Amino acid sequence: LQRFQMGDDYEVKKMDVDVIVEDEIDLSIFRGSGVQSGEVLLPQEDSGVRVDEKIVSELTMMGFSRNGAVKAYLKTKGQGLEGATNWIMGMMEDPTLNDPPSQVLEKMADEVDGEAVNQLVSFGFTPHQARYALKKERDVNGAAEWLFSNGDSVPEEIPPIVNDAPKEFRDGSSKYQLVSFISHMGSSPHSGHYVCHAMRSDRWILFNDEKVAVSKNPPKQLAYLYLYKRI
Numbered sequence: 001l002q003r004f005q006m007g008d009d010y011e012v013k014k015m016d017v018d019v020i021v022e023d024e025i026d027l028s029i030f031r032g033s034g035v036q037s038g039e040v041l042l043p044q045e046d047s048g049v050r051v052d053e054k055i056v057s058e059l060t061m062m063g064f065s066r067n068g069a070v071k072a073y074l075k076t077k078g079q080g081l082e083g084a085t086n087w088i089m090g091m092m093e094d095p096t097l098n099d100p101p102s103q104v105l106e107k108m109a110d111e112v113d114g115e116a117v118n119q120l121v122s123f124g125f126t127p128h129q130a131r132y133a134l135k136k137e138r139d140v141n142g143a144a145e146w147l148f149s150n151g152d153s154v155p156e157e158i159p160p161i162v163n164d165a166p167k168e169f170r171d172g173s174s175k176y177q178l179v180s181f182i183s184h185m186g187s188s189p190h191s192g193h194y195v196c197h198a199m200r201s202d203r204w205i206l207f208n209d210e211k212v213a214v215s216k217n218p219p220k221q222l223a224y225l226y227l228y229k230r231i
Helices: 053-061 066-075 080-090 102-110 114-122 127-137 140-153
Strands: 004-006 012-014 024-026 175-185 193-200 203-208 211-214 223-230
Touching: 053 066, 053 080, 066 080, 114 127, 114 140, 127 140
Parallel strands: none
Antiparallel strands: 004 012, 024 175, 175 193, 175 223, 193 203, 203 211
């Protein structure tokens, strides 16, 4: 909570105002539940990528999302509307088709030309070294020069970790219990110090430097920071 304010005399002053807080709060009203009846989705964020808007527009007129249309253009750049249409038609069952195109750009940035890899391998380098150098230089000549000078610095190839275990998700309670709060002792923000009250075994305990004691009347209404724990 904001407990300080600038006065008319430009002095920072402490706001001695009581704030009523509940020991238990329910945040279910803020729980997301998808698009509701009558709600209109905001436009998708601009990916910042230059695309052929004519091709993207033609694809969206066919009923595809803009994200999917942009991906189709990026994946088939240079193949025109027909190539983009064939690609997106073949991806209709892909659950990631309508995800933001930034993921496609990241993957494309991580990809290297297979023919370029083969050329570097013919020079005696390993496929891993070739891919690593091409990500740095992006062309065969530059990658070859880099490898001849820095081949020993290529890190060892780390095999991908395959995790076939199904992902599990759960949704917990929307109710939270107040378990601690921090308040300030002193009439001015320039003096005094902060103390903590924490719930222990159904009792409020005051932690004030070396002093630890049961608090009969914890000043919850004057705290600066409230900590809630999910029930």
